[in-house]
Structures are given as C-alpha cells and as structure tokens.
Amino acid sequence: MxxxxxxxxxxxxxxxxxxxxxxxxxxxxxxxxxxxxxxxxxxxxxxxxxxxxxxxxxxxxxxxxxxxxxxxxxxxxxxxxxxxxxxxxxxxxxxxxxxxxxxxxxxxxxxxxxxxxxxxxxxxEDFHVKKPAERKFHGCCNEFFWSLCDVTKGILRDELPFAMTTYYTQAHHMMEVMLEWYIGSMTDYSVSCGKLNKYFKRYLPGITSMTF
The missing domain is CATH 3.30.460.10 (Beta Polymerase, domain 2)
Incomplete structure (x- = not known):
C-alpha cells in the first residue's frame, strides 16, 4: 500500500x-x-x-x-x-x-x-445544484405532464405496477428535479441536495418525511 x-x-x-x-x-x-x-x-x-x-x-x-x-x-x-x-x-x-x-x-x-x-x-461544490438552461426547464415540465398520462392509463386499466413504476421513475423524478432547481434558485446555487435528494427537508420549509 x-x-x-x-x-x-x-x-x-x-x-x-x-x-x-x-x-x-x-x-x-x-x-x-x-x-x-x-x-x-x-x-x-x-x-x-x-x-x-x-x-x-x-x-x-x-x-x-x-x-x-x-x-x-x-x-x-x-x-x-x-x-x-x-x-x-x-x-x-x-x-x-x-x-x-x-x-x-x-x-x-x-x-x-x-x-x-x-x-x-x-x-x-461538485454536487451543488446546477442552474438549468431554459430548454432543460421546459423539457422537465413537459416530461412530468406527459408521463402522468401513462400513470393515469395504468390506473384506469388496473395495471398498478406499471402505473406506480411510471410515476416514481418518471413523473416523481421530474418533480424532484424541479425542486432541486427551486432550492438552487433560493440559495444562489450554492448547496447540494445530497444523494437522492436526502436533504430536501433541510431546504424546503414545512416539508415532512411523508411528503415523498
């Protein structure tokens, strides 16, 4: 060694x-x-x-x-x-x-x-939230709403494994990305949200463990 x-x-x-x-x-x-x-x-x-x-x-x-x-x-x-x-x-x-x-x-x-x-x-600092470009911001919004269509379809078809996986891997993920950017905008992009956003509770007042 x-x-x-x-x-x-x-x-x-x-x-x-x-x-x-x-x-x-x-x-x-x-x-x-x-x-x-x-x-x-x-x-x-x-x-x-x-x-x-x-x-x-x-x-x-x-x-x-x-x-x-x-x-x-x-x-x-x-x-x-x-x-x-x-x-x-x-x-x-x-x-x-x-x-x-x-x-x-x-x-x-x-x-x-x-x-x-x-x-x-x-x-x-390598893990600080990065400010998104306008195109990326709009892409995140679009993917969030688009993936909810599949979530709804899965629920109506009683295909809950499909609906839940789609929600957590696509729609929920986009929501977390947007929350990262919100935290970044409130802190001048000077903080990290931690691995898998484990520090959301630290930077989002009023958030509880059950929110997610």
Missing part, C-alpha cells in the same frame, strides 16, 4: 455526523489483482455479515457503469457485525492520478510514496 485517502460524507463539512455514516476509503497500490484474488486482507477490519463488490450482478458496479477496468481500480462495500459499514477500494497510482472517479471530497490519510495530489480542503 502506497497511500490512502478518505472520501465521501465523512469529509464533507456540510454533513451532520452520525453513527450511520459509512467510511469511504481508497488505498493506492501498485496493482489490484492480488487484492481481488485473496480477500483475506479484509478480515483485519472485522467480521463481515454482508458484502457487495464491484463485479456483482445488479450491484453498484451495474448502477454506476463500473464493471470494467478492474486492473486499475476495484472496490467492496462491507457491513460488519458491529453495525459499521466500510466502502473500501484499491486503485493504482496511474488510476489515482487520472482522478476519473474522484471529486473534491478528498482527505489524505497516509502518503508513503508522496503520490497523492495536493488539493484544497474537502468541499461538496
């Missing part, structure tokens, strides 16, 4: 700390193959009761299009019996220098090879 850095919410000064936060750690290494072939090195962290890795079907590798280039970087999501969760990965120096999957939530932990970049303190 040449270096290690922390990423994710634990580096974000705008995130309230709690016991549910994951530890997102990346190790910089000479090669990834030995780490992928023999997982015994993970045992030092504790007893794993649930594990997902980058090459699992239907896993995060599928969701984020990461099922390739394992010789450059590879990672595991680990849940331990004590309740802690560790998202841990290995990447080569070359991959780290490319920084393809790195954002500004970056905090060096160890740098034995003096290979980590010298970056400013961690910030979530």
């Amino acid at each position: 040449l270096a290690a850095y922390l990423k994710g919410s634990r580096t974000n000064p705008n995130v309230s700390k709690d016991i549910y936060q994951d530890y997102d750690i990346m190790y910089v290494v000479k090669e990834t193959e030995s780490f992928r072939k023999d997982l015994s090195w993970l045992d030092i962290f504790g007893r794993v009761i649930l594990k997902q890795e980058q090459d699992d079907d239907f896993g995060y590798g599928d969701r984020f299009g990461l099922r390739s280039h394992y010789e450059e970087t590879y990672s595991w999501l680990l849940l331990f019996e004590d309740g802690n969760r560790l998202d841990i990965g290995v990447e080569t120096v070359e991959a780290m220098r490319k920084g393809s999957h790195r954002n500004k939530l970056f905090l060096p932990l160890l740098d034995k090879a003096d290979c980590l970049p010298k970056l400013p303190p961690p910030t979530d």
